[in-house]
Amino acid sequence: MNIGLLSTEMMTLGLALLVFLCDLFMKDGRSRRPLGTLSALGYLGILLWTFKAPFAGASGSVLTAFGGMFLEDGLAHTFRQIFLGAAFLTALGSSDYLEKTRMRWQGEYYVLLAMATTGMMFMASAGDFLSLYIALETTTITFYVLTAMHKGTSLVSSEAGLKYLLLGAFSSAILLYGISLFYGMAGTTSLSGLGNWLNAQPAGDPSPLLVLATILVLAGFAFKVTLVPFHMWAPDVYQGAPTPVTGLLSVGSKAAGFAAIIRIFLFALNHGPLVSLWSFLLAALAALTFLVANLIALKQHNIKRLLAYSSISQAGYLILGLLANSALGRTALVFYLILYVFTNLAAFIVVTIVSARAGSEEIDDFKGLAQTSPMLALVMLLSLLSLAGIPPLAGFFGKFYLFAAGIQAHWILLVTWAVVNSIVSLFYYLVVIKKMYLEAPVAGAPRPGSQPLSLKVALTVCTFFVLFLGIFPAPVLGWLDNLLK
Amino acid sequence: MSHFLTYIWMAPLIAALIVLFLDDHKAIKKVSLAGASVSLVLTFFLAFKLFDPAHSAVLQLRESIPLIPQLNVNYTVGVDGISLVMLLLTAIIIFTGVLASWAVENRAKEFFFLLLLLVAGVFGVFMSFDLFVFFVFYEIAVLPMYLLIGIWGTGPKEYSAMKLTLMLMGGSAFVLVGMLALYYQNGGQSFDIYEMARGHLNLSPGFQKIWFPVLYVGFGVLAAMWPFHTWSPDGHASAPTAVSMLHAGVLMKLGAYGCLRVAMFLLPEGAQFWAHTLAALCLVNVVYGSIGAAAQTDLKYVTAYSSVSHMGIVLLGLSTLNPVGINGAVLQMFAHGIMTGLFFALIGMTYGRTHTRIMTEMGGLAKVMPYLAVCFVIGGMASLGLPGLSGFVAELLVFLGAYRGDFFMKMVALISITSIVFTAVYVLRVVQRTFYGPLKNAHFAELKDASFVEKVPLAILIATMLVVGLYPYPILHVIDQAVVPIAQQLGGMKP
Numbered sequence: 001m002n003i004g005l006l007s008t009e010m011m012t013l014g015l016a017l018l019v020f021l022c023d024l025f026m027k028d029g030r031s032r033r034p035l036g037t038l039s040a041l042g043y044l045g046i047l048l049w050t051f052k053a054p055f056a057g058a059s060g061s062v063l064t065a066f067g068g069m070f071l072e073d074g075l076a077h078t079f080r081q082i083f084l085g086a087a088f089l090t091a092l093g094s095s096d097y098l099e100k101t102r103m104r105w106q107g108e109y110y111v112l113l114a115m116a117t118t119g120m121m122f123m124a125s126a127g128d129f130l131s132l133y134i135a136l137e138t139t140t141i142t143f144y145v146l147t148a149m150h151k152g153t154s155l156v157s158s159e160a161g162l163k164y165l166l167l168g169a170f171s172s173a174i175l176l177y178g179i180s181l182f183y184g185m186a187g188t189t190s191l192s193g194l195g196n197w198l199n200a201q202p203a204g205d206p207s208p209l210l211v212l213a214t215i216l217v218l219a220g221f222a223f224k225v226t227l228v229p230f231h232m233w234a235p236d237v238y239q240g241a242p243t244p245v246t247g248l249l250s251v252g253s254k255a256a257g258f259a260a261i262i263r264i265f266l267f268a269l270n271h272g273p274l275v276s277l278w279s280f281l282l283a284a285l286a287a288l289t290f291l292v293a294n295l296i297a298l299k300q301h302n303i304k305r306l307l308a309y310s311s312i313s314q315a316g317y318l319i320l321g322l323l324a325n326s327a328l329g330r331t332a333l334v335f336y337l338i339l340y341v342f343t344n345l346a347a348f349i350v351v352t353i354v355s356a357r358a359g360s361e362e363i364d365d366f367k368g369l370a371q372t373s374p375m376l377a378l379v380m381l382l383s384l385l386s387l388a389g390i391p392p393l394a395g396f397f398g399k400f401y402l403f404a405a406g407i408q409a410h411w412i413l414l415v416t417w418a419v420v421n422s423i424v425s426l427f428y429y430l431v432v433i434k435k436m437y438l439e440a441p442v443a444g445a446p447r448p449g450s451q452p453l454s455l456k457v458a459l460t461v462c463t464f465f466v467l468f469l470g471i472f473p474a475p476v477l478g479w480l481d482n483l484l485k
Numbered sequence: 486m487s488h489f490l491t492y493i494w495m496a497p498l499i500a501a502l503i504v505l506f507l508d509d510h511k512a513i514k515k516v517s518l519a520g521a522s523v524s525l526v527l528t529f530f531l532a533f534k535l536f537d538p539a540h541s542a543v544l545q546l547r548e549s550i551p552l553i554p555q556l557n558v559n560y561t562v563g564v565d566g567i568s569l570v571m572l573l574l575t576a577i578i579i580f581t582g583v584l585a586s587w588a589v590e591n592r593a594k595e596f597f598f599l600l601l602l603l604v605a606g607v608f609g610v611f612m613s614f615d616l617f618v619f620f621v622f623y624e625i626a627v628l629p630m631y632l633l634i635g636i637w638g639t640g641p642k643e644y645s646a647m648k649l650t651l652m653l654m655g656g657s658a659f660v661l662v663g664m665l666a667l668y669y670q671n672g673g674q675s676f677d678i679y680e681m682a683r684g685h686l687n688l689s690p691g692f693q694k695i696w697f698p699v700l701y702v703g704f705g706v707l708a709a710m711w712p713f714h715t716w717s718p719d720g721h722a723s724a725p726t727a728v729s730m731l732h733a734g735v736l737m738k739l740g741a742y743g744c745l746r747v748a749m750f751l752l753p754e755g756a757q758f759w760a761h762t763l764a765a766l767c768l769v770n771v772v773y774g775s776i777g778a779a780a781q782t783d784l785k786y787v788t789a790y791s792s793v794s795h796m797g798i799v800l801l802g803l804s805t806l807n808p809v810g811i812n813g814a815v816l817q818m819f820a821h822g823i824m825t826g827l828f829f830a831l832i833g834m835t836y837g838r839t840h841t842r843i844m845t846e847m848g849g850l851a852k853v854m855p856y857l858a859v860c861f862v863i864g865g866m867a868s869l870g871l872p873g874l875s876g877f878v879a880e881l882l883v884f885l886g887a888y889r890g891d892f893f894m895k896m897v898a899l900i901s902i903t904s905i906v907f908t909a910v911y912v913l914r915v916v917q918r919t920f921y922g923p924l925k926n927a928h929f930a931e932l933k934d935a936s937f938v939e940k941v942p943l944a945i946l947i948a949t950m951l952v953v954g955l956y957p958y959p960i961l962h963v964i965d966q967a968v969v970p971i972a973q974q975l976g977g978m979k980p
Binding site for chain 1: 552553554555556595617620621624625628631632635636643646647650651654655658659661662665666668669673
């Protein structure tokens with residue numbers, strides 16, 4: 001068994017321990033900014049290493065460790081890079097924020113960030129229900145704590161953490177029950193074993209027990225990726241958590257959830273009659289998600305809640321890629337998750353900056369930003385338009401690719417519904433743009449001044465990729481096609 | 486020379502990017518004018534030197550680079566007769582538009598940046614022959630409108646801007662779905678327009694009957710097809726001068742061009758099935774638009790409704806499905822574009838002086854601003870189709886083409902012709918109320934006539950109208966050859 005396959009995870013864990021040790025030896029009261037820089041450089045280093053190091057599964061083969069519980073294939077490799085990229089940008093965006101909000105446990109914050117990233121990486125590499133569940137719990141519990149990190153200073157944060165804990169625990173329990181039913185039927189918790197067992201089943205309608213198990217597992221993961229009506233935790237948690245954590249939640253946790261869903265539904269449960277069952281359910285959930293998330297977002301006046309609902313609706317689009325159940329669908333899904341990292345984190349970092357200056361998280365704080373801070377307004381404009389799906393930005397091409405996958409798989413009505421709802425979403429993105437560009441700044445309000453280097457780097461990287469992935473998507477698409485065969 | 490067409494849309498884009506780094510208003514305007522001039526010069530060079538009018542049915546100066554191999558998307562650009570005429574229109578309008586915006590001082594940098602970005606998108610649409618690239622340019626041409634109208638507009642500008650953007654994006658949403666459906670139904674081989682057109686027989690009549698309206702309505706929203714035209718009056722009235730010129734003059738033609746090049750060319754059997762319905766809707770456009778214009782008191786609203794009416798004539802020409810009508814439609818796109826550009830430029834100049842657009846508050850301005858008054862009269866005459874100006878030739882062809890059809894089309898043609906009366910009513914009303922009669926407001930006696938910078942765009946536009954009106958053969962010859970293959974595809978309605 002090749003433990004070298006886990007090298008990325010071990011390095012990230014090592015980074016966590018390193019940050020922990022450094023924090024231990026730093027005097028109380030000293031600034032923890034160096035820890036942020038250390039984390040960011042660490043993530044960047046590991047990310048670059050994953051590009052350079054010979055990738056074991058490059059030839060398309062799947063390598064395993066721990067008796068099949070850990071998989072190393074193209075999918076795992078890509079998702080690891082997504083998580084590291086998201087963590088890098090989050091670490092860059094955190095250091096200034098933590099100081100401005102005077103968080104008490106800054107060192108612990110960075111450690112937990114690394115732990116969450118490790119958990120997410122394990123989720124993407126899980127080959128077995130047990131390792132998947134353990135990784136899921138590692139990630140989610142870490143996020144519970146991260147959400148409530150403002151415990152002393154903000155009631156909203158504690159409330160958000162508790163809500164997340166309760167709802168998360170509940171849905172984990174449902175998920176576990178579904179897993180146990182699958183174990184009962186298949187006799188193994190391994191995903192490939194489940195797939196083999198299903199293929200050996202006689203053709204015909206799936207048994208009620210199988211249907212129940214599928215629904216339970218689906219519900220458990222629908223919570224994780226915020227599909228309506230399992231999305232209730234998201235607005236409160238996104239609003240209450242420290243903004244960089246919200247950013248990581250919205251891109252990393254969602255990506256991890258989708259990685260797990262791909263492994264379970266597209267690899268294990270991809271068995272004829274069962275496919276029509278979970279396709280139908282996912283399509284219904286996606287259709288509901290578009291509608292509900294976009295409609296409720298129209299009424300929001302808190303920017304973090306608005307972005308939360310926007311994030312919920314994006315999950316619906318991602319489901320389209322899943323429903324396509326084809327190579328095109330998988331590539332579209334992963335491509336969208338990649339560009340989503342850059343788009344969403346850019347938006348959240350700008351929110352961090354603006355709300356720190358204004359002292360509140362209302363959309364009205366963005367009034368006249370184009371005149372007080374043209375660069376920031378431009379970054380926000382680009383990321384909002386990318387989320388809305390306007391060319392030549394990355395979000396347009398991501399959505400286009402997902403729609404193409406959907407139509408190729410004959411989900412024409414669902415794609416039309418998605419497209420119509422994306423026009424509805426344009427409205428609430430335009431409301432923010434309107435505040436920034438069309439309205440005058442409030443006289444006497446503090447203006448966001450010059451930003452520290454870490455934030456400038458983060459925003460530049462994000463903006464660059466939002467433009468690059470939209471105008472020249474072909475190289476990344478080719479790379480993904482190769483990996484996700 | 487193989488990248489010539491790309492230079493045409495790159496010129497305004499590069500000018501836009503340079504403008505971002507400038508702060509001095511004079512420099513910004515000069516760079517913008519330079520960008521627009523480069524496009525104008527290149528387009529004229531293309532039209533008179535590089536383009537072969539004897540073969541205008543064939544795609545010329547074609548350039549194709551693989552862009553996204555995974556989706557068989559290529560960056561394919563080229564010109565045929567129809568595209569050439571549209572490119573000329575765009576080049577003339579943006580050049581005159583930049584001149585007409587010379588007085589913009591508030592946030593001039595962003596204004597000219599967005600204007601040039603918009604124009605780059607429009608140029609791109611008219612020369613794209615790959616559906617994906619076509620769509621990308623199409624959307625680039627729509628979104629800057631939100632900021633342009635919302636920031637520099639007048640009146641209920643935020644409302645107008647939001648309504649316009651949402652409705653136009655709604656239309657393009659339908660185009661997106663239709664495009665993908667076409668691509669996959671054709672086997673997922675290519676987004677190239679000509680390849681898809683060749684494969685139209687593979688598309689079942691049932692498929693075409695469902696998807697043709699999706700695509701046509703999607704484009705029709707931008708072409709102000711009734712009942713999807715409601716964004717147009719508020720949008721045009723609230724927009725600043727150059728933006729109105731571009732929008733009514735060029736962008737609405739984008740919609741009609743899309744109807745022709747994409748919806749009708751690629752789904753001909755669908756077009757034949759829906760032709761009568763479309764003609765009926767166009768009838769409403771033409772008549773309702775002109776009646777609506779006659780009822781307005783605000784100059785810009787008059788012009789906006791007049792645009793709705795004239796776009797109705799364009800779409801009517803398209804729905805005739807025969808070469809005469811389609812020729813008329815394309816020529817009307819060009820003629821109306823120039824004419825409406827002229828009108829909005831004039832209204833902008835008048836408003837800049839009198840600070841009112843309500844006709845009843847003005848009067849007798851011809852005594853004070855004779856140059857502007859004369860231009861207005863000429864523009865008005867073009868609008869109601871006076872022979873000798875470009876509007877006449879276009880409308881004549883459209884009505885002749887419609888009359889060639891069956892009984893239903895003959896009736897539509899006859900009823901549409903009555904709109905000429907209403908057009909005369911509102912044109913003459915505008916001219917009489919605003920420019921003739923006694924001077925209503927004594928303060929207006931001190932107003933200055935057009936300055937040199939303003940005389941140039943007006944002269945260019947009027948000269949174009951006269952040239953095309955008096956000697957339409959060159960432009961019609963080029964359009965006709967390009968229209969013939971499309972009409973053949975459509976099977977034409979029997980005379």
